[in-house]
Amino acid sequence: MSFFNNFAGMGPEGGQAPEPRTALGRFWQIYSRHTLGLLGAGILAAVTALVYIAALFLGITSHGLIFVLVGGPLGGMLAMPQIIGVADTALRAIRGEAGFWWMKYRQAWKRNLKQSLLFGFLVGLLCPFQYFILLHTKGVNLFVFVLMLAGMFISVSVASWSVPQIALMELPLGRILVNSLTLSAQHPVKTLTAVAVTVLYWLAMEVTYPFSLLPYILLNFWLPMLICLMTLWRPIDEAFDITGKLEELNEKKRAEEKAARDAEGKDE
Numbered sequence: 723m724s725f726f727n728n729f730a731g732m733g734p735e736g737g738q739a740p741e742p743r744t745a746l747g748r749f750w751q752i753y754s755r756h757t758l759g760l761l762g763a764g765i766l767a768a769v770t771a772l773v774y775i776a777a778l779f780l781g782i783t784s785h786g787l788i789f790v791l792v793g794g795p796l797g798g799m800l801a802m803p804q805i806i807g808v809a810d811t812a813l814r815a816i817r818g819e820a821g822f823w824w825m826k827y828r829q830a831w832k833r834n835l836k837q838s839l840l841f842g843f844l845v846g847l848l849c850p851f852q853y854f855i856l857l858h859t860k861g862v863n864l865f866v867f868v869l870m871l872a873g874m875f876i877s878v879s880v881a882s883w884s885v886p887q888i889a890l891m892e893l894p895l896g897r898i899l900v901n902s903l904t905l906s907a908q909h910p911v912k913t914l915t916a917v918a919v920t921v922l923y924w925l926a927m928e929v930t931y932p933f934s935l936l937p938y939i940l941l942n943f944w945l946p947m948l949i950c951l952m953t954l955w956r957p958i959d960e961a962f963d964i965t966g967k968l969e970e971l972n973e974k975k976r977a978e979e980k981a982a983r984d985a986e987g988k989d990e
């Protein structure tokens with residue numbers, strides 16, 4: 723079982739400027755330095771998510787649950803590897819990693835593919851189904867309605883914490899889901915922030931359609947993902963000591979490179 727292979731060899735940029743004091747300043751610093759990677763990963767995710775979006779749209783407008791039950795998991799499996807790729811790119815940007823994003827993106831995509839497909843199936847099945855039932859259920863009492871909203875909140879919160887774990891670590895999906903429930907309970911404010919950002923962003927996209935087509939192309943998944951991960955990164959880092967493990971890996975790599983150079987010098 724490997725925890726940190728996905729970020730092996732990663733570290734802060736050399737000569738990095740001090741971190742801004744405000745969240746907006748930090749956001750702009752990250753975006754301005756990693757614009758190409760964020761936009762590129764976001765566009766890939768936006769294109770492959772069209773099947774998922776179409777299935778949900780057809781299911782809601784035609785009141786056909788079959789579109790949700792079949793198209794949701796299929797669309798989730800198609801889109802999730804690229805969505806995890808957005809998370810991987812955003813996490814590397816938050817960590818201040820230098821390097822060409824496309825090479826790192828491909829490596830992470832291959833490593834995370836199996837977990838991404840399974841997670842995409844679960845998310846594609848559960849979340850659209852809950853949303854469909856919520857929209858098509860009438861006349862239920864307040865208690866049942868609140869339970870349905872609570873179920874959706876738990877699903878989105880667990881997904882919000884699971885995505886960075888899949889991008890960061892190689893763990894069984896069951897362990898990741900348990901970790902996500904635990905982190906959600908331990909950090910309610912950050913969980914609520916991530917859920918609010920995700921729900922309000924995509925609800926705004928839906929309500930303003932078709933005017934939201936251009937923002938979807940430009941902002942797609944990278945904008946809410948970056949905001950959410952900026953919120954969740956520190957608790958995840960503290961819970962799994964990611965920065966410490968990465969520093970150990972970097973020190974080990976530098977020691978191996980130094981030993982190799984010394985060996986070459988002796989041979990000469």
